[in-house]
Amino acid sequence: MKQRPLSPHLQVYRPQITSVLSILHRITGAGLTGGLLLLGWGIWSLSHSAEAYQCFTECMAHPLGKLVTIGFIWALCYHLLNGIRHLFWDAGLGFKMAAVNASGWVTVIASFVLTAVFACLYFY
């Protein structure tokens, strides 16, 4: 392809709640697909043998495994809440700037609160 000059793109804009939450939806969605494969490994190991399952849970109990688990919880909470915003928009609702900003902040704050609650539920 011929290299042509491009007009200024995303990097010239100051980050805003709308654009940041939008790209986070994509990032969490991609991350969750990895989480899904992880869940598949867990279910597969459980069906295979006690040893295979123990190997899986030991990985999950490792500090790194716990970090991945907490990351998975947050990604799911965020993507779930923001996904609900998306579905409202698809239905033609919630497009006023005030509503977009308010639902955005609720999503961010609720995703962290829920992550803290579920992390406690999982590890204590």
Next chain:
Amino acid sequence: MTESCGKTHKKIETPLARAKGLGSAKSGYKHWWMQRVTALALIPLSVWLLFHLPNIFTASYAEAQLWMSDPWNAVTLLLFLWAAFYHALLGLEVIIEDYVHCHVGKPVMLIFTRFLFLGAGVMAVYAVLKINFA
């Protein structure tokens, strides 16, 4: 002008095209629509999973087996797996289509992703059924 749901639309497609849901691209509508349908299904299913995940991630072998043998848990997990793997594959396809422009790399990645997620999805479903029926 045509009437639908009390709203007036500019008539830019034939009634047949409209009924089939096909836009000018001829395909893709179903992709977009199923992303939404699976998202809707995933709202209750993901909430359920968040409460039940420790039964797979941190439980002992006996506890996890017992949990998975409960018919309601098995059925709900199967529904989650179906919706989530379908939704994940649709979503990844959109991301690849957006970012990969190479005429060789794009179809290769799309096909690989499809094989990977269909394969992993079938393996996960098979494993749940095996625990319950083997």
